[in-house]
Amino acid sequence: MSKQSDHGKRNDSSQMKALLSPGDSKSCPKENTEKHDKQRTNTCEASFSSSSSSSSSSRCVQGGGSGQVESEWRRHREDVTVSLQDLKRLPQCNIRLGHLAFSRTHTVLIDVDIYNCERQLRAQDGRDIWQSNFVKMPCSMSSVINKTGFTMQTERKLRWTVIAKQLAKLAKKPSATVEDVEEAIMKYNPKYKGQWSFDALSSFVKCIPKTENYFSPLFPKIAALALNLPGYIKKAIPLLQRGHTASITMSQVQIACLLANAFFCTFPHRNTSGPNAEYHNYPSINFTSLFGNWSERKKEKLRAIMHYFNVVTNDDTKPTGLVTFERRFLKNTDIPNWRGSQELMPKLYVTSHGTIENDGTGMLQVDFASHWIGGGVLSSGLVQEEILFLMNPELIVSRLFTEKLGDNECLIITGSQQFSIYSGFSDSFEWAGPHADHLKRDEWARLQRQILAIDALHFRHRGEQYNMIKVTRELNKAYCGFKGHGHDEPDIATGKWGCGAFNGDPQLKALIQLMAAAKAKRGMALFTFGDRKLEEDLQQIYSLLVQKEVTVGKLYELLEDYCSDVHRQRGSHMELFDFIGNTVGGHRSLL
Structure with a gap:
């Protein structure tokens, strides 16, 4: 047997051998080519045995000494992907929610009895809880500021007394400047004087044309909205902590009030992120990082944020x-x-x-999240997750109570509203104007929009991902989000999750999501964001997997084989789809 045939056999792992028909591999005779005067080898490999057939057929493929194979699996294959209209959206799902109710794991911040009877949104009565597993509110009686008076003695004041005085002063003005906003914020955050910068907010207001510049009269309106906090949020907000399934339902007005307080940086204990900080395992929520360090990115972010506040402060x-x-x-x-x-x-x-957000409307829309929910939305980040949060600013409030996501966790937001449209991506991103959201609402008055935040692994080196421990982690992460509560769930709208800056292999990530969707019994729409090659390649490999009736389990074993091959090659290796196609379609590489 030739060396090349031996090498081809060594590429077959024990898992793959179980999937190949026995006794079909054999060496083929050598032949000389006049043009290249090199040996070539014909190698026959057994075809992949489908789950519905006990018979198998063998095919031969020529492989050159370089290990290249002719990808016949790509040719003349019927496309069995579906149309977008074949996938299910929320309006088509017969989901019966019943009466809105709270439970041990579901906190509702509005009065459920009044809502169920009268469809009125009123704050649920409750009490403030100043404990480590609840949001520490700026209006809490336990939140104090230590101030040094003229006598040099330290005086303890209720934090909300100081905050309310400053916000009320602003709210009474017909218009306010950035300097007024800065002065108010620093009155109840004195320890950060000289550390916090407001140059981005100041430059933003100056550079926007007068025809669009409504910010001076808007600042007092945001202050007035923030002042309503004690009346709008009467019940303690639990933290959504690691290792626990739990949910919080609140009104969009309550969200707006919380975000107005984030704008004015009122939340206590949320201004440091060091390892010893109380909320070190939570993302930032106060807007200080958005207000400093001017950039074109900050300008476009602030346009989206200010438009949101302009809408929610208008009756x-x-x-x-x-x-x-x-x-x-x-x-x-x-x-x-x-x-x-x-x-x-x-x-x-x-x-x-x-795009996911437009063409995937009504489906479970995947947010390519950071484990810190929202990523760099309040700083310099401006890729898929940050853009999503800017178009739907209500998502930002999740940073107030969502602890860093663990490997087997996700966050699902149902009912958020889209306020803006955009163009571009990253440095080319621009706020493109307002968006009128006409989605219907469900029984709980939530817009029929579901957003799933799942964080992919970040690989410093691309080769790190070809490891079954990491592949399985990604499978579990996707399945955690895709897994529904029942049988009548919307299908999934996703894309190149974990690729780009996270260095994920688009082919591997596509198959991981496909496997998780299969396990969750949901269809999937995958948007490649202009990547025509990935679109065509995925159509071809998917059609092969369907026609050969490859199960999730068999595909998992193929991924095991591929990862083993990658590590044996220590560098150059064929693409995943070619590896699977050549195996399932009856060919094996002679690498």
Whole structure:
């Protein structure tokens, strides 16, 4: 047997051998080519045995000494992907919510009895709880500021007394400057004087044309909204902590009030992020980092944020619904046995055109999240997650109570409103104007929009991801989010999750999401964001997997084989789709 044939056999791992028909591999005779005067080898490999057939057929493929193979699996294959209209959206789902109710794991910040009877949104009565597993509110009686008077003695004042005085002073003005905003904020954050900068906010107001510049009269309106906090939020807000499944439902007006307080930087104990800080495991919420260090990115971010406040402070346009934030924790007992999974491939729509937020409206829309929810939305970050949070600013409030996501956790937000549209990405991002959201609402007055935040692993080196521990982590992460509460759930709208700056392999990430969707019994729309090659390649490999009736478990074993091959090659290796195509389609590389 030739060396090349031996090498080809060594590429077959023990898992793959179980999937190949026995006794079909054999060496092929050598032949000389006049043009190259080199040896070439014909190698026959058994075709992949489908789950529905006990028979298998073998095919031969020529492989050159360089290890290249002709990818015949790509040719003349019928496309079995579905159209976008074949996938299910929330309006088509028969989800019966019943009466709005609170429970041990579901906190509701409005009065459920009044809502269920009269459909009125009123704050639920409750009490302030100044404990480590609740949001520490600026209006709490336990929140104090130590001030040094003329006698040099330290005086303790209720923090809200100082805050309310400054906000009331601003709210009475017909218009206010950035200097007025800065002065108010520093009165109750004196320890940061000289550390916090407001140059971005100041430059923003100066550079926006007068025809668009409504900010001076808007600042007092935001202050007035923030002042309503004690009346709008009467019940303690629990933290959505690691290792626990729990949810919070609140009104859009309550969210606006909380974000107005974030704008004026009123939340205590949330201004430091060091390892010893009380909230070191939570993202920032006060807007200080957005106000400093001017950049074009900050300008466009502030345009989106200020437009949001302009809408919610207007009695004619302020929103009137509810939003639910659900942290989901996947218990060890709920983690699938991927190798033993018998599910076939789900419905798939793939395109290089369109976007998740537009074409995936009504589906479970994937946020390519950071484990710090919202990522760099309040600083310099400006990729998919940050843009999503700027178009739907109500998502930002999740940073107030959502602890850093663990490996088996996700966050699902139902009912958020889109306020803006945009163009570009990263440095080319621009706020493109207002958006009128005409989505219907469900029984709980939530807009029929579901956003799923799942954080992919960040690989410093691309080769790190070809490791089954990490592949399985990503499978569990995606499944945690895709797993529904019942059988009538919307399908999934996603894209190149964990690619780009996170160095994920788009082919591997596409298959991981496809496997998780299959396990969750949901269809999937994948938007490649202009990547035509990925669109075509995924259509081809998906069609092969469907036609050969490859299960999730068999695909998992193929990924095991591929990872083993990558590590044996120590560098150059064929693409994942070619590896799977050549194996499932009856060919193996002679690398």
